[in-house]
Amino acid sequence: WYNIQKSKVTFKSFGNIFQSFFTCSIIKGEMTMNYCYVFIGPSGSGKTSLAEAIFQPEQKIITYTNRSPRPGEKDQEDYYFVSDNTFNQMIKGNEFAEWDQYAQHKYGSSKAEIKKKLTVGNCYAVLTANGFWHLYEYFGTVVRPIFITISKETLQSRLKKRGDSSEQISARLAVYVEDLAQLKRLKAIPSLLVVSNDGAFQEAADKIKKGLLI
Numbered sequence: 001w002y003n004i005q006k007s008k009v010t011f012k013s014f015g016n017i018f019q020s021f022f023t024c025s026i027i028k029g030e031m032t033m034n035y036c037y038v039f040i041g042p043s044g045s046g047k048t049s050l051a052e053a054i055f056q057p058e059q060k061i062i063t064y065t066n067r068s069p070r071p072g073e074k075d076q077e078d079y080y081f082v083s084d085n086t087f088n089q090m091i092k093g094n095e096f097a098e099w100d101q102y103a104q105h106k107y108g109s110s111k112a113e114i115k116k117k118l119t120v121g122n123c124y125a126v127l128t129a130n131g132f133w134h135l136y137e138y139f140g141t142v143v144r145p146i147f148i149t150i151s152k153e154t155l156q157s158r159l160k161k162r163g164d165s166s167e168q169i170s171a172r173l174a175v176y177v178e179d180l181a182q183l184k185r186l187k188a189i190p191s192l193l194v195v196s197n198d199g200a201f202q203e204a205a206d207k208i209k210k211g212l213l214i
Contacts, residue, residue, distance in 0.1 A: 036061065036114055036139065037124045037212065038132045040186070041148030042179035043172050044155050046197045046204070048126045050148060053205050054214070061114055061125040064090065067105035079107075098127065098134030111138065118142060122214075129182035136189070144191040146208060147183050152176055154198045 037055075039047040051060075057077075064080045066087040075081045082090075087106050090096060099108030109125060114135070117123035127135070135143045155176065159169045186192050193211040197204040 034118045034120075034122050034142065036118060036135065036143045037122065037146055038135060038143060039124065039126045039146050039148060040129050040132055040182065041197075042150060042155065042176050044159055045148040045150040046201065047146075047148040049201070050195075050197065050205055050208060051124050051126050053201075054208055054212075055122075055124045059117065059121065059123045061109055061117060061123055063113075063125075064096075064099075064108045064110060065105060080110075097138045098131040100128065100131060109135065114139065129179075129186065132186075141191065144193070145186050145189055146193045146195065146211075147186055148204070149180070149183070149194060149196045149198075151198050 037051075039051045041047045062076065062078075062080055064082055064087060066082060066084040069075065069078070069081050073079065073081075084106075087108070090108065090110070091099065095110050095112065096108040097111045097114055099106060101107075109127070109131070114123070114125075118139075125131075125135070132143070132145055136145075152173065156169060156173060159172060164172075183194070193208065195204050195207045195211070
């Protein structure tokens with residue numbers, strides 16, 4: 001393989017040059033062997049918990065938001081909390097690889113944040129399928145999707161056990177089919193990893209680690 005230090009490239013094994021060439025990706029002229037893993041799946045599938053169990057906190061892509069911090073949340077750790085004006089200026093400046101609006105609040109992943117994390121090592125994000133496609137369009141194959149599936153029955157049971165109201169459960173189940181339908185398009189991505197979280201949590205986590213070879 002090779003090490004990259006600024007502009008100097010040193011090959012440790014000449015026989016692996018061509019393999020290295022085909023497995024590396026280009027980000028704005030820079031070669032990298034690191035990947036950004038994007039966790040996708042129905043709301044309530046456990047994708048966030050699985051991501052946090054597999055990766056280190058410093059590997060998380062910290063997103064920007066224009067909402068105020070909730071109790072216990074820390075700036076530059078949970079989110080980059082910015083004003084609505086700052087967020088809008090970032091949109092105009094084309095600084096986001098993806099952004100969306102939920103419940104009157106905006107959330108976005110900056111290109112600079114992702115590039116910074118990729119220069120250090122592998123990183124991860126938990127996004128919608130739409131958010132993944134925006135990242136994939138900009139960064140290419142360094143962005144790899146991990147789709148977490150869960151049966152409707154298991155989802156409903158877990159939501160009840162954790163104390164969600166009937167209204168919250170109905171809202172999540174209403175978008176379940178739509179969320180699951182995203183998997184069909186994602187199957188066009190060769191690196192797609194699909195893991196069921198219907199069983200034990202650790203079993204799903206182990207399957208992801210095995211699939212990512214970590």
